[in-house]
Amino acid sequence: MTATRRGRPPAGPERWNALVQAAYECLAEGGFERLRMRDVAARVGIDHSSIHHHFPTKQDLVVAVVDHATRQFWSTTPPDGGPVERLRHHLATLRQKISDEPELHIVLRELDLRARRDPELREIIAGREEGWRNSLRTLLTDAAAAGALAAGVDPATGAELVIATVKGASLAAEHAGDVLELLDHLLIRA
Amino acid sequence: MTATRRGRPPAGPERWNALVQAAYECLAEGGFERLRMRDVAARVGIDHSSIHHHFPTKQDLVVAVVDHATRQFWSTTPPDGGPVERLRHHLATLRQKISDEPELHIVLRELDLRARRDPELREIIAGREEGWRNSLRTLLTDAAAAGALAAGVDPATGAELVIATVKGASLAAEHAGDVLELLDHLLIRA
Amino acid sequence: MTATRRGRPPAGPERWNALVQAAYECLAEGGFERLRMRDVAARVGIDHSSIHHHFPTKQDLVVAVVDHATRQFWSTTPPDGGPVERLRHHLATLRQKISDEPELHIVLRELDLRARRDPELREIIAGREEGWRNSLRTLLTDAAAAGALAAGVDPATGAELVIATVKGASLAAEHAGDVLELLDHLLIRA
Amino acid sequence: MTATRRGRPPAGPERWNALVQAAYECLAEGGFERLRMRDVAARVGIDHSSIHHHFPTKQDLVVAVVDHATRQFWSTTPPDGGPVERLRHHLATLRQKISDEPELHIVLRELDLRARRDPELREIIAGREEGWRNSLRTLLTDAAAAGALAAGVDPATGAELVIATVKGASLAAEHAGDVLELLDHLLIRA
DNA sequence: GATGAATGAGATTTCATTCAT
DNA sequence: GATGAATGAAATCTCATTCAT
Incomplete structure (x- = not known):
């Protein structure tokens, strides 16, 4: 949220945190029933399959949340x-x-x-x-x-x-x- | 629960109650996330599509529960x-x-x-x-x-x-x- | 359309004609894609499975239409x-x-x-x-x-x-x- | 229809066109009544669920046709x-x-x-x-x-x-x- | 003849996940 | 790391048809 911003979406640990935060928000809004990897990814602005580079499975993301x-x-x-x-x-x-x-x-x-x-x-x-x-x-x-x-x-x-x-x-x-x-x-x- | 049982699954309002009860149990065991029409039907012993005869949509069943x-x-x-x-x-x-x-x-x-x-x-x-x-x-x-x-x-x-x-x-x-x-x-x- | 009305929906050949007419109307309104035995029966006021007494299969009804x-x-x-x-x-x-x-x-x-x-x-x-x-x-x-x-x-x-x-x-x-x-x-x- | 074919099914806009063409053919052969996403996909050689990657709903495909x-x-x-x-x-x-x-x-x-x-x-x-x-x-x-x-x-x-x-x-x-x-x-x- | 319950085949759609680029 | 395409399993719902009453 502070540095590493050169006109392109940031990567690295910031991305990781952003994903957790996004998942947290999705969970708050729609509950587990409507928690979708796609939505989490979209909220961060990356492709839904890229999310698996940070969290191999959905469960891993949930654990982080x-x-x-x-x-x-x-x-x-x-x-x-x-x-x-x-x-x-x-x-x-x-x-x-x-x-x-x-x-x-x-x-x-x-x-x-x-x-x-x-x-x-x-x-x-x-x-x-x-x-x-x-x-x-x-x-x-x-x-x-x-x-x-x-x-x-x-x-x-x-x-x-x-x-x-x-x-x-x-x-x-x-x-x-x-x-x-x-x-x-x-x-x-x- | 009283009469009309000659070796064949019961019908009528009994079936309705049985389905609600089954859904209730499924919900207790697996939560909404794992509430499946199929499982509810199976627990009562009828085909998963027959359930729609009693509850047109899943929501109707949930409401009954x-x-x-x-x-x-x-x-x-x-x-x-x-x-x-x-x-x-x-x-x-x-x-x-x-x-x-x-x-x-x-x-x-x-x-x-x-x-x-x-x-x-x-x-x-x-x-x-x-x-x-x-x-x-x-x-x-x-x-x-x-x-x-x-x-x-x-x-x-x-x-x-x-x-x-x-x-x-x-x-x-x-x-x-x-x-x-x-x-x-x-x-x-x- | 004239006689045989004693407070109960008529049966016999009148029923047959009514079903054909109903199917005709359904076809006009929704095309083949939306032609449902249920709707035809409902339009005549009988149960959807009773229709099979008059027309064993859907095709038979279509042929009549x-x-x-x-x-x-x-x-x-x-x-x-x-x-x-x-x-x-x-x-x-x-x-x-x-x-x-x-x-x-x-x-x-x-x-x-x-x-x-x-x-x-x-x-x-x-x-x-x-x-x-x-x-x-x-x-x-x-x-x-x-x-x-x-x-x-x-x-x-x-x-x-x-x-x-x-x-x-x-x-x-x-x-x-x-x-x-x-x-x-x-x-x-x- | 031109290049990029090395033994694997083609992707990109070619796939899109192929699906439209396939749907067109299915429509010609069986009419709307028998137009199935499954069949369209099969004709192109992909899984029936992959078709939704290109056309979110059946209607979208029909519109393209x-x-x-x-x-x-x-x-x-x-x-x-x-x-x-x-x-x-x-x-x-x-x-x-x-x-x-x-x-x-x-x-x-x-x-x-x-x-x-x-x-x-x-x-x-x-x-x-x-x-x-x-x-x-x-x-x-x-x-x-x-x-x-x-x-x-x-x-x-x-x-x-x-x-x-x-x-x-x-x-x-x-x-x-x-x-x-x-x-x-x-x-x-x- | 009519009914309600049940069936089973099948259709669309969703979604986590994988893979090649 | 990121992407787009593809997959396959599964879920809900539809509907003609059958059967016992």
Whole structure:
């Protein structure tokens, strides 16, 4: 997106990224059912068969999209600060992402569903989600240790509630903010 | 399912129901991406072209499946009793459904995703979900009136939290029970 | 079309005729390419499979239509009178038919074209056309004997010219009248 | 048709032309009713799905055939010379075409009939025919100005007579020559 | 005679992928 | 690396016809 532009479409790793991005957009717009190599290629401006130089099979492209999409989402590393601030910050960031980039949720849900039948995808997604899950548990455990959690809230289960809610909330973007705010209110005592 | 079976495949409305059920199962197993008229027909034991006798187009079959699936799920009418019992019962029923029939959730999520691009499905699903939403709101409002709701819980938003959680929880069936139990605990004071 | 109506659709030979008429209309509207047993049956108001009781195969129905259509057209028997009047009358009748019932021409052209690959149809049509041809030749021969034909017009070839013109004229119904009038003018001297 | 053939099937525009020609032949042999993409492809020696690389839909192929067929026929531009010679020459050329290439007439009649229900074809064909019609009218007008037309022959109607005859004459190729000769005799005085 | 269900052959079209240039 | 042509498998849908009721 910066250099290597001499009047001709760029090649090399830029092309690779452009293809992943294009596939991501196609997926957001039409779902897996309508994800076509042709459309992805067209969006980048190359021939539909040239795409196979970068991604031998369609699955390879999909895997790259999974990597791209999951990386973006769960990587919300909370900043320094007390346990409560960090947890609050994380939930706030999730809220923001959901309203700022709704297509990301669509893509994640598509991938999640597809992962059910595709072990390769399942592993990648599970790996990323596990990172998030652990991070969440730590957050909640710290909050609990600080006495900032609602009574009877098990940190591990609380983490699942957040995950389940985020995934479900993306269904109806207009409610997502309120729901997560409620979650914040319910879970955190202080 | 009752009579008229003398060694020959049954016909009439039974066949219709069997096809819907078969499509439902195919959808649960392979998702929309792998939903094939051929497979549905084969599962019922008729020729793949005969299916068009009952459902002129694939979409017609899908619509019937939507109807079948959504009808099952949201129709959990809580019994008589006090507000708290009714709400508790409803949440418990949802918990039960999630663990008893996980494929139902898969199908619903497939449909939900597909509805994004298919207005016909969208309307059907939205109609059913609206019924559930209203029912939930009433339940929560009644509970609030009885002073049984956690402080600061708006009934409407609470309903959305339940919906979001249920939809999200179905992603990871193994956590669903705990999550909903927590929700119960958090939302309900008494 | 007259009797046997007791609140239920009629059967028997009336049904047969109705089916032929319906097929004729379908043929006029959509050509052979879109002639469907279903549509024919629907037009008469019976089930599409019941049609096979009257016409075992589609070809049988088509043959009946051929019979129906060709009978109508070529059967313009000229009345008594002098040779010139009879010929003039015949040409006038053709003119009239072309403008009154344009769909008849469409059907005949469809049949004519199809007859090229269907010996059964070919024979029926050829048989009918032969009758017309002979009748035309006699007319022209009589006119020639009466000295009423344009100089150098061979009766047999003149007959072919009329046939060719009528068949071609039906292509553009708006010109048909003028063209046949010109033919009258050119062929007949008196 | 010139170079680049080393034991492998030719590609590029040659393939395109070959497909049009093949479709034309199929149409001549079996009519629209039996025009199959499969057969066209087979005649050229490629897979039946490859044909869609050149003609996305069947209609596109048909349009190309229309273009091919109509271009051939009406483009008989008469040479220099007096009005009578030019008209005679044109009629003679038509006679020749009819006997030399009878399948062209078959195809044209198929197209003509189909154009009744297909606006796209109708326009193409109408456009071409209009060119022929105008050319004929000019010819006849010139001949009339030269006093070479039969008495009472309106040039415009005369043009229609020729068109109708040619179209009709193609039905019975064995009579076409005589009929057109008669037309020549009747129309032209000198 | 009429009906509804079923059949099976076949037609168009789509699409990931391969290959030679 | 890119391209255009070709492939082959598969999917939906159509339709004349048959069969049991």
